[in-house]
Amino acid sequence: xxxxxxxxxxxxxxxxxxxxxxxxxxxxxxxxxxxxxxxxxxxxxxxxxxxxxxxxxxxxxxxxxxxxxxxxxxxxxxxxxxxxxxxxxxxxxxxxxxxxxxxxxxxxxxxxxxxxxxxxxxxxxxxxxxxxxxxxxxxxxxxxxxxxxxxxxxxxxxxxxxxxxxxxxxxxxxxxxxxxxxxxxxxxxxxxxxxxxxxxxxxxxxxxxxxxxxxxxxxxxxxxxxx
Numbered sequence: 001x002x003x004x005x006x007x008x009x010x011x012x013x014x015x016x017x018x019x020x021x022x023x024x025x026x027x028x029x030x031x032x033x034x035x036x037x038x039x040x041x042x043x044x045x046x047x048x049x050x051x052x053x054x055x056x057x058x059x060x061x062x063x064x065x066x067x068x069x070x071x072x073x074x075x076x077x078x079x080x081x082x083x084x085x086x087x088x089x090x091x092x093x094x095x096x097x098x099x100x101x102x103x104x105x106x107x108x109x110x111x112x113x114x115x116x117x118x119x120x121x122x123x124x125x126x127x128x129x130x131x132x133x134x135x136x137x138x139x140x141x142x143x144x145x146x147x148x149x150x151x152x153x154x155x156x157x158x159x160x161x162x163x164x165x166x167x168x169x170x171x172x173x174x175x176x177x178x179x180x181x182x183x184x185x186x187x188x189x190x191x192x193x194x195x196x197x198x199x200x201x202x203x204x205x206x207x208x209x210x211x212x213x214x215x216x217x218x219x220x221x222x223x224x225x226x227x
Contacts, residue, residue, distance in 0.1 A: 024184045026191065027175040028225035030086055035078070035222035051076040053208060061090075061218040064208035066097070073100065074208040074215075081202050084225040087174040090218045091115065091185070094167055097210020101174060104203050108133035111197050113174050113183040113190075117166070121159040122181050122192045127152050130196070139200070157181070157192025169218075176201075177225045 037045055039062050044055065053074020054065045066074040091099055099115045109125040128150035134140045162185060164170055173184045179198045182191035208215035 024171065024173040024187065025086065025175060026182045026184060026189055027177045027180055028084065028086060028227050030088075030221075030223035031226035032224040033221065034082060034085070034224055035080055035220065037220040039218060047078050047080075048076045050079075051205065058216070061092070061216045062206070064206065064215045064217070065213065066209055066211055068211055075102070075205045077104075077203050077205045079203045080222065081200075082222070082224070083200055084177045084227075085175075085201070086221075086223040086225050087172075087176075087204065088219075088221040088223070089172050090169050091172050092167065092169050092216035092218075093117065093164060093213065094216070095210055095213025097208060097213025097215060099215045100207035100209065101172075102205045102207060103176060103201055104205065105139050105199055105201050106133065106137040106203075108137065108139060108199075110199050110201060111176065111181055113181075115162075115164075115172070115183075115185060117164045118162060119159050120162050120183050120185050120188060120190050121156045122183050122190050123154055123156050124152075124192065124194045124196060126154040127196060134199075157194065158190040160185075160188045160190040162186065162188045169216075175225060177227060 039057050039060055042057055052070040052072055054067055055076055056063055064074045087101060093099060100112055102112045103110045108130045111125060112123045114121045131150055170186050175182045176197060179195045180193045181197055182189055206217050
């Protein structure tokens with residue numbers, strides 16, 4: 001859906017404005033809509049107020065940039081109880097930065113998806129750090145996918161070669177279903193599988209990396225995934 005675009009301007013805005021396209025699912029199909037946000041207000045929506053970095057609404061989209069003083073990638077953390085899920089949104093990069101989406105249970109990172117101009121990758125987070133956080137927060141479900149060998153590092157389960165245009169909108173679909181995850185952007189997909197991905201989730205975060213760059217997010221939809 002194009003924001004505030006008249007029918008007369010629709011064609012000329014096609015490659016300049018975000019468009020919620022839908023589709024591109026590889027693991028599941030959308031079920032119940034859990035979250036919808038188009039950033040139509042000038043103020044940050046309540047669910048998008050937690051985090052660090054320079055974030056504001058610009059031209060009807062969420063714009064983020066990392067700040068050196070934070071000593072952390074810029075992020076907005078969105079609290080939402082979910083498990084099997086589809087995250088769908090439009091993304092634009094400006095400058096030489098990158099974008100990440102982290103999927104979490106409390107402070108424990110379950111998985112992350114990383115989008116750069118030339119690559120899209122899905123990562124399994126280091127098991128020991130995750131499990132230590134889960135025990136501390138009493139979130140441990142008793143799963144031990146590595147049979148006590150928790151020194152497995154964070155690693156990319158898969159990576160797809162892409163070619164994003166700076167300043168152009170691109171459509172992102174991330175599916176996390178059971179022990180499988182996929183990241184599809186402009187029809188290119190990276191996917192991975194690990195039993196450690198099947199934990200409960202209660203928040204996720206949009207991240208912007210780079211001090212001289214911006215990440216734009218728009219047309220956010222989060223669905224319960226149905227197989």
